[in-house]
Amino acid sequence: MTGLDAVHQYAMIPPGKLLRPLLVVHAALTVGGELSSVLPAAAGIEGVHVGSLMHDDIIDRDTQRRGRAAVHAAFGPAQAIVAGNALYFSWFAALAECAERGVPTDRIAHALEVQAGAGVTICRGAFDELAMRGGLDLSVDDYLAMARGKTAALLQAACRIGSILGGGDIPTTDLLGAFGDHLGIAFQIRDDLLPYDPATAGLAGKPADSDLRNHCPTLPVLLAHQRADPAGRAALRHTLLNEADPRTALRRMRALLDETGALEATHAMADHHAQLARDAISQLPATAHTHALALLTLPPSETTRPAPA
Amino acid sequence: MTGLDAVHQYAMIPPGKLLRPLLVVHAALTVGGELSSVLPAAAGIEGVHVGSLMHDDIIDRDTQRRGRAAVHAAFGPAQAIVAGNALYFSWFAALAECAERGVPTDRIAHALEVQAGAGVTICRGAFDELAMRGGLDLSVDDYLAMARGKTAALLQAACRIGSILGGGDIPTTDLLGAFGDHLGIAFQIRDDLLPYDPATAGLAGKPADSDLRNHCPTLPVLLAHQRADPAGRAALRHTLLNEADPRTALRRMRALLDETGALEATHAMADHHAQLARDAISQLPATAHTHALALLTLPPSETTRPAPA
Numbered sequence: 177m178t179g180l181d182a183v184h185q186y187a188m189i190p191p192g193k194l195l196r197p198l199l200v201v202h203a204a205l206t207v208g209g210e211l212s213s214v215l216p217a218a219a220g221i222e223g224v225h226v227g228s229l230m231h232d233d234i235i236d237r238d239t240q241r242r243g244r245a246a247v248h249a250a251f252g253p254a255q256a257i258v259a260g261n262a263l264y265f266s267w268f269a270a271l272a273e274c275a276e277r278g279v280p281t282d283r284i285a286h287a288l289e290v291q292a293g294a295g296v297t298i299c300r301g302a303f304d305e306l307a308m309r310g311g312l313d314l315s316v317d318d319y320l321a322m323a324r325g326k327t328a329a330l331l332q333a334a335c336r337i338g339s340i341l342g343g344g345d346i347p348t349t350d351l352l353g354a355f356g357d358h359l360g361i362a363f364q365i366r367d368d369l370l371p372y373d374p375a376t377a378g379l380a381g382k383p384a385d386s387d388l389r390n391h392c393p394t395l396p397v398l399l400a401h402q403r404a405d406p407a408g409r410a411a412l413r414h415t416l417l418n419e420a421d422p423r424t425a426l427r428r429m430r431a432l433l434d435e436t437g438a439l440e441a442t443h444a445m446a447d448h449h450a451q452l453a454r455d456a457i458s459q460l461p462a463t464a465h466t467h468a469l470a471l472l473t474l475p476p477s478e479t480t481r482p483a484p485a
Numbered sequence: 486m487t488g489l490d491a492v493h494q495y496a497m498i499p500p501g502k503l504l505r506p507l508l509v510v511h512a513a514l515t516v517g518g519e520l521s522s523v524l525p526a527a528a529g530i531e532g533v534h535v536g537s538l539m540h541d542d543i544i545d546r547d548t549q550r551r552g553r554a555a556v557h558a559a560f561g562p563a564q565a566i567v568a569g570n571a572l573y574f575s576w577f578a579a580l581a582e583c584a585e586r587g588v589p590t591d592r593i594a595h596a597l598e599v600q601a602g603a604g605v606t607i608c609r610g611a612f613d614e615l616a617m618r619g620g621l622d623l624s625v626d627d628y629l630a631m632a633r634g635k636t637a638a639l640l641q642a643a644c645r646i647g648s649i650l651g652g653g654d655i656p657t658t659d660l661l662g663a664f665g666d667h668l669g670i671a672f673q674i675r676d677d678l679l680p681y682d683p684a685t686a687g688l689a690g691k692p693a694d695s696d697l698r699n700h701c702p703t704l705p706v707l708l709a710h711q712r713a714d715p716a717g718r719a720a721l722r723h724t725l726l727n728e729a730d731p732r733t734a735l736r737r738m739r740a741l742l743d744e745t746g747a748l749e750a751t752h753a754m755a756d757h758h759a760q761l762a763r764d765a766i767s768q769l770p771a772t773a774h775t776h777a778l779a780l781l782t783l784p785p786s787e788t789t790r791p792a793p794a
Binding site for chain 1: 568574597607
């Protein structure tokens with residue numbers, strides 16, 4: 177195995193939840209597509225996700241990922257930049273592989289447009305987010321635009337790509353895309369909440385203090401800032417921007433979010449987008465695959481319960 | 486203009502020689518393709534080239550590019566990583582744009598395969614090169630493999646993509662691809678030579694001491710090492726790996742390359758690959774576009790002369 181393959185194996189095995197591949201596959205099967213011909217695209221989108229995490233960890237100076245050394249910490253930052261790039265290109269190589277497996281080229285060209293557009297959107301979002309760091313006066317709309325770039329664009333693309341490659345028509349592809357968009361926003365909001373809930377703090381892929389350390393304006397913090405009185409706002413600003421000890425910052429932020437009711441409001445927004453995702457799916461004929469997609473909208477704490485009958 | 490667009494404008498305007506776009510366009514017109522439908526691909530490949538330079542400059546800690554601050558020095562390393570990534574995705578968006586301009590989707594799918602494959606090859610080459618740094622016992626074949634990843638893969642892809650999008654058949658696409666491959670190797674070898682020739686030292690995009698500072702084994706250095714006696718090898722190793730002052734290292738290396746005849750041997754290898762490139766082109770029916778491609782193989786010092794009659 178060459179060096180690059182070793183890095184990719186390190187980063188991708190054992191795998192995470194494989195959410196994005198599941199979306200590609202369930203979307204393709206929802207529209208009657210064939211599993212074997214979309215599998216390369218499903219594997220490819222996990223690669224682009226993992227590649228973006230490699231770069232995120234460099235940018236955020238996070239040295240841990242899923243409880244192990246991040247790729248740049250284990251192999252070096254230059255190696256992590258290049259290995260991430262290789263996964264981006266492999267995402268498109270996967271689409272060529274789908275063509276070889278018999279997906280008609282008009283679908284390939286359409287999926288290519290969605291993939292490339294999502295990639296650019298993600299980069300644009302990541303770039304804008306860097307400029308927003310440290311900002312506490314962002315509106316909920318600013319936040320949603322950021323969450324779309326950071327998370328929802330790729331989840332929406334996964335659903336659209338699965339539908340397109342599987343032969344779905346435009347209205348169906350749009351419904352599956354809307355599902356992915358709202359699911360992505362719900363996921364990003366829940367991701368923002370992970371460090372503040374003792375029951376889920378261990379579920380995050382990155383260190384619990386990463387967002388605070390990088391002064392990332394997450395939804396709970398923005399909502400707390402909106403709801404706080406002037407003294408509370410000052411405390412919040414100090415905790416986000418000036419508290420040197422990350423554990424103290426995390427503890428103080430938890431208290432501030434609790435006092436202002438921001439945690440509850442944030443949970444409600446995540447549930448709202450999860451419901452919008454289910455609403456989109458409910459407009460499609462019910463199958464085992466639309467059911468599987470709907471289950472993905474449930475919060476992590478509920479996914480350990482038995483599936484509804 | 487948003488922040489990301491400002492970075493892209495900074496990096497791409499004024500443009501460089503636009504070699505890769507010229508290859509796409511001349512290859513497409515060689516096979517009878519239509520200019521307007523391949524222009525997005527021509528612009529897109531310049532983007533991926535510029536994006537890779539942004540990442541290279543981070544990796545090589547080069548703070549100057551074309552006489553100005555490198556992107557990471559002007560905008561920050563995180564911004565340069567993200568802006569480079571956006572250009573990679575835009576390369577594929579350009580292919581979707583060609584489809585919208587009427588290029589049949591079977592050609593798009595074929596060009597997609599070439600683009601994605603070239604992207605992965607480039608990353609694999611860049612990764613392997615990091616491991617080769619500091620090595621002086623590399624063979625010419627090792628060097629050629631490295632030069633293919635670093636430079637020739639993208640030039641070959643430019644020629645192939647132009648031919649495919651323009652409707653070229655497989656033998657023609659292969660000849661144009663072989664042209665791009667040899668042209669790329671000749672270019673990389675000449676690029677290696679730039680710091681050692683007073684007449685061309687100013688033509689390099691990156692600082693003259695970059696390869697030495699990063700312990701990159703370039704062809705003239707490898708050939709000098711092969712030709713040197715034990716004392717010369719020791720001096721060469723010391724100059725590449727241990728000389729702290731880059732100006733002294735550059736001056737000493739120039740002398741060593743001169744003494745061993747390595748400069749002359751390196752020039753000969755560049756000329757050999759330039760000739761192989763012209764040989765490939767000469768098998769195609771002669772047109773203004775094959776003539777233009779052949780002219781691109783001439784060394785920089787000769788391109789200011791009038792074109793051959």
